[in-house]
Amino acid sequence: MPALDGVRGLAILAVMVFHFRAPELPRWAAAAPGLGWAGVDLFFVLSGFLITGILLDSRGSPRCLPVFWMRRILRIFPLYFAALALLLALSPTSWLPAEADRRYYWLYLNNWLNLLENRDVSHLLGHFWSLAVEEQFYLLWPLVVWALSPTWTLRLASAGIAGIAAARTDAVLCGIDPEFIYRNTFFRLDALLAGAACACLIRTANPARLVRLARLGIPFGLGGVALTVAAARSTHYNHPWIQILGYPLLWLGFGCFVLCCALVPGRWAWVSAKPLRGLGKYSYGLYVWHWPVACALVSIWRSWSLGGWSAAAAMQLCGFAASAVLAWTSYRVLEAPMLRLKRFFTLEAPDSQPVVRDFFSSSISAGTTSNRSPTIP
Structure with a gap:
C-alpha cells in the first residue's frame, strides 16, 4: 500500500533528521529535530500493524509460521549480518562495543546489554537496539496470533499495552536507568502491540466508526506529546515525563495515523508522495547505515574543529547523501536478490478471510484502496 510505504519513509526521515541535527541549533529550533527519535516508535507501530495483519490473514494455513519466519529471515538477516560483519571488521576499535559484548549483536540480544552486562551502548552499533526489539517481537508474537482468534489477540494486545505502560511508569518512578527503559524490549513492546491492536481493529471493527475515532486520536495523541514536551521543557527520550506520558501518547497518535493512512489513503495523499515512498523503499538500509555515517561525521x-551553520548544513547534506548511496547500493547488491527468493515462500490466505478482502476492496468516505493480494507480502 503506497500510503504505508510513505509512513515508513516519514519514520526514517525523522530518525535521520534527529541523528544529523546540527549541534549549534538554538533551543527553539532544536525542538522538532529533537523529537526525531520518535521515528523509531512510528516504525514499531507500523511493524506491529503490518506483521499482525499478515499473520491474521494467513493464520488458517498450517504453513503460516514457517513461511512467515522464512520471509522475515530473507528480509532482515542478510543486510543486518553483512553490515555487522563489515562494521566490526573495518571500524576503529574505540568505536565498537567490547569484544565480550559482540556476541549479543550476533544473537539480536544487544538491547539487553544494559541489564545483562551494565555496558555503555552509545557506539557505532548503538542503533541496532531497535532491530533487536523487532526481531524478538517477530520471534514470539506470531505464536500468539496463530493460537488466538483476532478478538482475543486484540484483548491480549490491549492488556499488554496497559500493563507495560504501568510497569514503565513504576520503573521510572523507582529510578531505573532511563536508557535501559528506552531500549528494553519489555518497556517498548507497547508501541508494537499498539500496531497489532490496530491490525485487529481494522479486521473486526466498523470501518466508518474506526475512521472517525482515528481522526480524533491523531490530534489527541500528538497534541498530548506537544503539551508533554512543553511541560517537561525537554524533547529527550530519557526525560521522566516523556517516558511516562510521551511514549503512550506517541503510539496512540501514530496508531491512529497508520489507521487513517490504511483506511482512507485518498485523504492522506501527501503520505503517498513519491519521495516519501522512495525513502520507505530504502528505509531499512538507511537505518542500518546512517548511524555509522553520523559517527564518522x-x-x-571534532578533529577539524568545525563550527557554524554553513559547516553544519554541509555535514548534514553529506550525511544524508552518504547514507542514501550506501542504502541504495546495499539494496541492489544484497537486499533485492534476497527478496526475490521470497517467491519460493508464498502462502495463500485461507478463504475464511472474506471480511478482510471485502473491507480493503471497498471505499471508505473519500479514500479507496485496491484489492489486497491474498499472499503474504
Missing part, C-alpha cells in the same frame, strides 16, 4: 567535525 562527528569524528570529522
